[in-house]
Amino acid sequence: MDLFNLDHMEYNIDRNPAVEPTLSEMSSKALEILKAASIKNDDKGFFLLIEGSRIDMAAHSNDPATHAHEILAYQDTIAVVKKFVDDNPGTVLISTSDHETGGLSVARQVSTAYPEYLWYPEILTKVQNSSIALALAIQKFLTKNPRNVAELKKFVKEIIVNNLGIEDFTEEDLNYLASNAAKTNDLDTYISQMVSQRAQLGWATHGHSAVDVNLYAYGAQSHLLKGNHENTDIGTFISDYLELDLEVVTEKLKNQRVIEEGFGLRKSIEDASKPQKRKRNHSKNNYEHF
Numbered sequence: 001m002d003l004f005n006l007d008h009m010e011y012n013i014d015r016n017p018a019v020e021p022t023l024s025e026m027s028s029k030a031l032e033i034l035k036a037a038s039i040k041n042d043d044k045g046f047f048l049l050i051e052g053s054r055i056d057m058a059a060h061s062n063d064p065a066t067h068a069h070e071i072l073a074y075q076d077t078i079a080v081v082k083k084f085v086d087d088n089p090g091t092v093l094i095s096t097s098d099h100e101t102g103g104l105s106v107a108r109q110v111s112t113a114y115p116e117y118l119w120y121p122e123i124l125t126k127v128q129n130s131s132i133a134l135a136l137a138i139q140k141f142l143t144k145n146p147r148n149v150a151e152l153k154k155f156v157k158e159i160i161v162n163n164l165g166i167e168d169f170t171e172e173d174l175n176y177l178a179s180n181a182a183k184t185n186d187l188d189t190y191i192s193q194m195v196s197q198r199a200q201l202g203w204a205t206h207g208h209s210a211v212d213v214n215l216y217a218y219g220a221q222s223h224l225l226k227g228n229h230e231n232t233d234i235g236t237f238i239s240d241y242l243e244l245d246l247e248v249v250t251e252k253l254k255n256q257r258v259i260e261e262g263f264g265l266r267k268s269i270e271d272a273s274k275p276q277k278r279k280r281n282h283s284k285n286n287y288e289h290f
């Protein structure tokens, strides 16, 4: 296995395919490795957690185009895992979320008139980058050209037209983005709103919401997950299906201590009952991937 970034994966809309594989490509490789290891290990089976984690982050930004691209990348991953389940009887796929984010609504009141029942998906298809990537580009331009307001506004205009596909922007939009060029979070929010408003998509919050989330299951014993469930039911289903003895594992973990070194990127586990003989290394280059 490998890591392709020191932090989050790039948003799929911003991803350079030459540098970073897709979530589905990584998942496909992980399944291949785990299946081979399982066969070698008396066919004990395995558990794989795949997180489409940046769906949540795009929703925190209320960035609808990036959000849609992340969901599509997750859908591609589900297709890969579903095929794996088809090819490997006795396997089960479960897909769910720990919460909704943003309170996304496929409806938006954009004037005082009674609204038409529609939204405009084609607005999202014109967007070429995430709002935060564009916000960072504007900030970078400002840093390189600190006193040239006219050039900054020209750059902002090019981004709105070329990267967002928005032609009906206003002077107010240009002024806001140019005068807040140093504030990336504010730009991220403003750019996301420019797209959401035009697509007529509503957002209720920049945080998480309390709506029920979807639950999908496919493969062996998936019928047991039909209907409404508490989130803890999923864990119970998995441990029952894999015949795990969680009490034994919990006891084992209680006797171990997790040690974080450097910037939290290197972790090791050691037995708490053994005497502690460890040196802290605060060197900046103490990164270790695993």
Ligand SMILES: [Zn+2]
Residues within 6 Å of the ligand: 056, 057, 060, 101, 208
């Ligand atoms: Zn979140």
